[in-house]
Amino acid sequence: MDLMKKLSKKAKERKSSVVAVSEEVIEQPEEQPEPTQDSSLIHFMNVLLSSEFCFYFQAHTFHWNVEGINFTEYHDLFSKIYSQVFDFVDVIAEQIRALDEFPVSNLNLVLDLSPVKPNNTESNPRDMVKSLLLNNGLIIQSATLAYDLAEKQNKLGLSNFLQDLIDKHNKIGWMLRASSKGE
């Protein structure tokens, strides 16, 4: 066998071994586990979304209905809060979409899921601030539950977002506490 024939035979052998290896790889059963997404994470994200929505609504109604000698101060404070929280609602819903799930889109279900109950019977600024403070705490609890689940499921982008959200609610809590001092 001359040199050219030998080289051509070797090339064919190499080619057939590559095909055999790639076929072997293709035929191997999938050993990678299916990516899992615990449904409780979506549930608690929807609880959080519902809570924020009710909190937004409560702060906005307080902005409309507050009365008293410090009207402007509270009217502006509640405006600051509802504007900020309205933005949170949108971003939380989009985070749920990023998980390839759907945000709660039924108002009755929002009220069922939310630990924040916007009954809004408060008639003076002091009670309004007290109620917002209590509900702000409930939102921090919901966000913390969702954060723990996101961390466990290694959803780092989401857990960072939730950490940031908790920090923003801590600041809302500080604003509310500071505004009611000395009254």
Ligand SMILES: [Fe+2]
């Ligand atoms: Fe307004």
